[in-house]
Amino acid sequence: MPANTSPAVDLVLLGGEVVDGTGTPPRPADVAVKDGRVVAVGRGLRAQAGRRVDVTGLTVVPGFIDPHSHSDWSILGNRDAQSTIRQGVTTEIVGNCGVTYAPLSPTGVAAARKALRAYGYDGEVTWRGFPGLLEAVHRQGGGTSQNLAWFVGHSALREAAEVRGSGADADGVSRMARHLEEAMDAGALGMSSGLEYGSGRDASTEELADVAATLSRYDGIYASHIRNRDVHLLDAVAEFLAIARQGGLRAQLSHLNVRHGTGAPAGAWHEAADRLAAQRDAGMDVLADMTPYPHGIGFATGLLPGWLLADGPDRAARLLGDAAVRSRLRGDCDRYWRFVHQGQWDRVTLASSPATPEWEGLSIPQLAERLDQDCWDTYFDILRAAGADMQDVQLIGRLFTPEHVAEAIAHPLFCLGVDGFTSRTDGPLAERTRHPLFFTGHTHYIAHHVLQAGTLTLEEAVRKTTSMVADRFALHGRGRIQAGAHADLAVLDLPALSAQDTFAYTGRYASGVPHVVVNGRLVVHDSLHLGTRAGQYLPRG
Numbered sequence: 001m002p003a004n005t006s007p008a009v010d011l012v013l014l015g016g017e018v019v020d021g022t023g024t025p026p027r028p029a030d031v032a033v034k035d036g037r038v039v040a041v042g043r044g045l046r047a048q049a050g051r052r053v054d055v056t057g058l059t060v061v062p063g064f065i066d067p068h069s070h071s072d073w074s075i076l077g078n079r080d081a082q083s084t085i086r087q088g089v090t091t092e093i094v095g096n097c098g099v100t101y102a103p104l105s106p107t108g109v110a111a112a113r114k115a116l117r118a119y120g121y122d123g124e125v126t127w128r129g130f131p132g133l134l135e136a137v138h139r140q141g142g143g144t145s146q147n148l149a150w151f152v153g154h155s156a157l158r159e160a161a162e163v164r165g166s167g168a169d170a171d172g173v174s175r176m177a178r179h180l181e182e183a184m185d186a187g188a189l190g191m192s193s194g195l196e197y198g199s200g201r202d203a204s205t206e207e208l209a210d211v212a213a214t215l216s217r218y219d220g221i222y223a224s225h226i227r228n229r230d231v232h233l234l235d236a237v238a239e240f241l242a243i244a245r246q247g248g249l250r251a252q253l254s255h256l257n258v259r260h261g262t263g264a265p266a267g268a269w270h271e272a273a274d275r276l277a278a279q280r281d282a283g284m285d286v287l288a289d290m291t292p293y294p295h296g297i298g299f300a301t302g303l304l305p306g307w308l309l310a311d312g313p314d315r316a317a318r319l320l321g322d323a324a325v326r327s328r329l330r331g332d333c334d335r336y337w338r339f340v341h342q343g344q345w346d347r348v349t350l351a352s353s354p355a356t357p358e359w360e361g362l363s364i365p366q367l368a369e370r371l372d373q374d375c376w377d378t379y380f381d382i383l384r385a386a387g388a389d390m391q392d393v394q395l396i397g398r399l400f401t402p403e404h405v406a407e408a409i410a411h412p413l414f415c416l417g418v419d420g421f422t423s424r425t426d427g428p429l430a431e432r433t434r435h436p437l438f439f440t441g442h443t444h445y446i447a448h449h450v451l452q453a454g455t456l457t458l459e460e461a462v463r464k465t466t467s468m469v470a471d472r473f474a475l476h477g478r479g480r481i482q483a484g485a486h487a488d489l490a491v492l493d494l495p496a497l498s499a500q501d502t503f504a505y506t507g508r509y510a511s512g513v514p515h516v517v518v519n520g521r522l523v524v525h526d527s528l529h530l531g532t533r534a535g536q537y538l539p540r541g
Contacts, residue, residue, distance in 0.1 A: 008047040009034040010520060015056035016491065020481040021466040023459050031060055033487040036520035041481055051522070053515060055491050059458075062466040062479050063090025063488035063518065064442050067289045068254055068417035070096060072150065074429055075137055075422065077120025079533060081145040082424040083433070085523055087442040088490025088513040091538065092422070093473055095151030096254060097225040098194030101125075102133035102152070103160035103179045115392050118354055119421075120428045128160075130183035134537060144535035145523050146422075147488070149473055151223055152183035154193040155200045157211065163199075165310065168207040177214045184214070187539025189473055190221035192254070195236070196228070196336050197302035198391060209243045216247045218540065221473070223252040230262035230338055237272045241279055244286060252472070255296070255419055256288040257408055259399045262338040269404070276413055287472055289415040290408040292444045293437055293503075294400045296419060297351060300383060300393035302336035305329070313390040320384040330376050337397055345375035352394040352432040355385035361434040396435050406455045409445075409464075415472060416445055416464045425507060436505045443510050444502040451498040458494075474541035491515035 011033040018029040018041060030045040031038060040047070064087070071084065072094035084092065101112045104125070113125045123141075127133045130152050137144065154176075158168075161175035168176070180191055191212060194200040212222045222244055226236040237253070244251035253276065258269045279286050301309065308316050308329065319325045334341045340348065345364040353359055359367055359382070368378040383390050408414055418441035423433040436444070445465060449455035456464070470479025477486045490513055497512040516524035521534040 007050040009039060010050045011487075011517070011522070012045055012047065012049040012052045013055045013060055013489065013491065013515070014045075014052055015054055016058045016060040018481055019059055019061045019459050019462045021062040021462055021479050023463040025459055026059065029060075031481060031489065033517065033520045036487055038481060038483055038485045038487050040483060053525070055515065058514070059492040059494055060481065061088070061462045061490050061492060062481055063490050063516065064088050064465045065091040065093070065469040065475065065479055066417045066442065067093050067252070067415040067469045067472065068096050068291075068419050069094050070099070070419070070421040071148070072100060072137075073116075073421050074119040075144055075148070076116060076123065076141070077427070078422050078424050078429060079142060079144050080424075080529060080531065081422040081535075082529060083439050083509060084422040084442065085145045085516055085518075086509045086513060086527075086529065087440065088492065088516055089146060089442050090488035090490065090516065090518045091147040091149065091475065091478060093149050093151070093189070093469070095153055095188070096192045096223060098153040098155035098192050098198070098200045100130075100133070100151070100153035100156045102127055102130045103156055103182070104128050105160050105162055108159050111388070114354070114389055118352065118392055118428060118432065120424075130179070130188065131186040134186055138537040143533040145529075145533050146518060146535045147538050148535065149475060149538040150188050151190055151192040151221070152180060152188045154191055154203065154208070154211065155198050157191070158199045158203070166202045166204060168203065173207060173210045176211045180211060180214045184218045184220055184540070187537070188220070189540050190215050190223060190250070192223040192225070194225040196225060197299045202306065205239050205243065209246045212243055212249060213247045215249055219250070220540070221250045221252055222247070223254055225254045229257060230259050230264045233258060233264050233268045233272055237275055241275065241284070241286070244284060250285040253286065253288040255291050255417075256414070257290060257400055257404065259337065259339065260401045260404065261342065261344065269408075273411055273413065280413070287413055287415060289417045290405070290411070291417060291419045292405070292409070292441050292449070294398055294402055294405055295396055295435065295437060296399045297437070298337060298395050298397055299391065300379070300395050301391050303333040303340065303379075304383075305332045305335075313386075314388050317384045317387040317390060320380050326377065326380055329380070337395075337399070340375075347398040349396040349435075350382065351396045351435065352392065353382055353386065354389040354392050355387065356382060357431055360431055394432070396437070406449070406453065409449055409455055414464070415469050416461070418442055425509060434505055434507070436502060439505070439508070440500070440502040440510050443497060443500070443512055446492065446494070447497040447500045447502045447512070451494065475538055476541045487517055487520040489517040
């Protein structure tokens with residue numbers, strides 16, 4: 001080829017089996033890419049290419065799209081998205097569960113700075129509004145390796161509007177709506193809420209509906225970590241549907257599952273899923289998502305009653321030094337992870353503890369034994385030590401039965417996500433993510449649920465992690481391998497994945513995904529991260 005002649009295409013993946021994201025079975029095909037797009041899919045492609053990668057014996061799929069990620073918490077400290085991009089995740093839907101680090105009130109900046117430092121970000125919090133956060137992530141500091149599409153958090157809207165407790169009057173709702181409008185004008189997908197913890201727990205249904213009404217002007221999505229997933233699951237689902245129905249909104253029910261052994265009525269999850277199906281049949285655009293493991297992350301303060309938190313975390317920490325307060329709390333923390341009230345602290349591991357990082361990764365009973373006290377006092381001591389950072393204490397819980405996880409994963413109305421955040425094997429993030437959820441959560445769907453347990457076929461698992469998610473969030477031209485689509489691609493080594501134990505935390509990055517392409521550029525090649533930051537901000541389509 002003459003030196004002054006450009007190749008016909010930029011990249012060709014040669015000799016692989018293609019699972020194209022539509023649900024159709026694998027087929028032998030090469031994939032050609034030019035200018036960030038797939039330009040041809042077929043056997044025997046002979047176009048001159050700037051780069052040719054032999055993927056014989058491997059499987060080419062659309063890059064995975066996580067419908068429920070919290071990587072907005074860690075992306076500023078991990079722009080290379082090390083733990084997720086190496087699993088083939090090329091796009092993440094972030095800003096979930098009501099918790100985003102914008103918009104911010106002037107008094108919220110210091111708390112955001114502290115929280116982000118624990119996620120590996122040592123820069124300054126220079127933004128206040130949601131557009132400023134997008135600027136910091138996507139147009140400053142070198143960008144990101146993966147694509148991101150964003151929700152704005154309802155709890156953040158409350159904080160920025162200086163709404164406290166349950167008293168969101170008309171002026172407070174108006175201030176929240178203005179912040180929401182600013183985020184939507186910047187391209188946010190919609191608003192997320194988290195109603196089991198923090199400020200979201202104080203919000204009334206009326207407040208949520210009034211603020212969410214703003215979304216209707218933008219065709220925005222209301223996504224919700226609903227108010228209860230045990231005894232009152234059906235009431236919480238009814239509230240979620242009522243908010244969506246009142247605003248005529250598209251709606252996403254985040255991680256619709258039921259925590260094992262917490263008092264949910266028999267058949268409640270099936271009835272909840274049936275209600276979603278009935279609403280879809282009646283014309284509502286509603287879906288849910290599910291997580292891959294029986295484990296999940298949670299906020300330690302979710303167990304605490306409102307009266308303890310009413311005057312802020314500093315005051316709550318001081319109260320935790322009072323033996324009488326602790327005695328009262330032992331009978332007044334029966335919420336969120338209710339199984340601890342049955343003495344099942346063995347299901348709880350400390351994931352993140354700003355004041356006592358040396359305890360991270362240990363179960364509450366292990367810590368209690370080390371401290372020579374019971375589990376309740378250990379829990380209270382962790383929170384008291386955190387003080388003003390109490391809301392940043394995170395737990396990992398063994399929440400669901402394997403049978404329930406498999407049933408939800410297979411349900412036709414459920415996209416497949418992880419409910420974690422991108423991490424890395426060094427620095428502050430390494431210390432707080434010592435669990436397979438962060439390093440093999442995405443490959444677990446293929447390794448375990450497809451190749452080992454047979455929960456799903458390969459083509460259906462790929463569809464539920466690619467085109468189904470792209471269609472749900474209107475990510476046009478993504479989630480499929482077809483001519484004209486954005487070239488977000490992952491190459492899987494199925495025999496290697498089949499042999500893996502993705503339930504085990506190894507402290508290493510995932511293997512079994514040797515090549516990853518984002519917007520037409522190789523980011524991972526021969527299992528090495530190239531340092532490429534080809535990700536884009538994906539505004540509402």
